[in-house]
Amino acid sequence: MFAPRGSTEEVEEGRALAPKFDADGLVTCVATDARSGEVLMVAHMNAEALAKTIASGEAWYYSRSRQRLWRKGETSGHAQRLVEMRIDCDQDAVWIKVEQQGPGACHTGRRSCFYRAVPLGGPGGPRTLEFREAGKAYDPRAVYGDRD
Amino acid sequence: MFAPRGSTEEVEEGRALAPKFDADGLVTCVATDARSGEVLMVAHMNAEALAKTIASGEAWYYSRSRQRLWRKGETSGHAQRLVEMRIDCDQDAVWIKVEQQGPGACHTGRRSCFYRAVPLGGPGGPRTLEFREAGKAYDPRAVYGDRD
Helix, strand or coil: CCCCCCCHHHHHHCCECCCCCCCCCCEEEEEEECCCCCEEEEEEECHHHHHHHHHHCECEEEECCCCEEEECCCCCCCCEEEEEEEECCCCCEEEEEEEECCCCCCCCCCCCCCCEECCCCCCCCCCECEECCCCCCCCHHHHCCCCC | CCCCCCCHHHHHHCCECCCCCCCCCCEEEEEEECCCCCEEEEEEECHHHHHHHHHHCECEEEECCCCEEEECCCCCCCCEEEEEEEECCCCCEEEEEEEECCCCCCCCCCCCCCCEECCCCCCCCCCECEECCCCCCCCHHHHCCCCC
16 A cells, blocks of 8 residues: 655655654554544554555554554544545655544543643743643543553 | 653643653644644654743744754744644643744645645555645745755
8 A cells, every 4th residue: 555665756746655654663643623623632553554544434543552553432432534634745644634433532531632731931930731621521431441 | 841740640630741752852743723723744842842832932843854953934934833732631742723924834835744635445555645735835945945
């Protein structure tokens, strides 16, 4: 499914899918909600996860902590159906626009993993995060034995 | 500016900013256009880039290929002013919503780095990428001596 890496010109301006997997064999994946545009999560894909995602239209990832392939929603039922996949200029990151199944993408019980804001500006002291999505969309303990 | 990493509960449910930098000292950063929601680019920040971004409200990154800190737009003038920064559940990725200055974020001359789509489904053969933003918003050779 993947072409060999060519010249910079070929990678950036060409039509061949030639992902640049890092030293751990991974590309970065950003998943956004296809309707709201909200960033739901950032995760990684190895070659197998990327190929399965492209072929199936469902999000597969590679867990660095658990060192295994996983289909999003395999435990929780909160799968992600792809509306579109984009790849970036140097082909080391993909952006998937998804229809998030179920109440949320985050294993903590929120819709998005990015539920806290970092205050900007001012002096360089410690920052107190501000919750933007404090309430949980579901009870993660009822859904996960372990994290998804 | 950064707190030490605490327990999983503290990192995920707390209000302390305690980023998880990887083995190379980096977190992943996703920049989206604050108006359109479009993903503009994915890049990395080391502790210094993250601290400078938070303090200044302008995007600073760390280039893995050039092994140096850079302020987005320092060459091109295409800076990114932050509207908001979010951090994810395990605090190893940040999402910045930005006002992109100038015609585009991508060094190839496009507005977004994600200007090509990957066709989904079907048999597992090679994929032909589809340009979604074929025309260039500016001439990168006129703007960059080297890439930004």
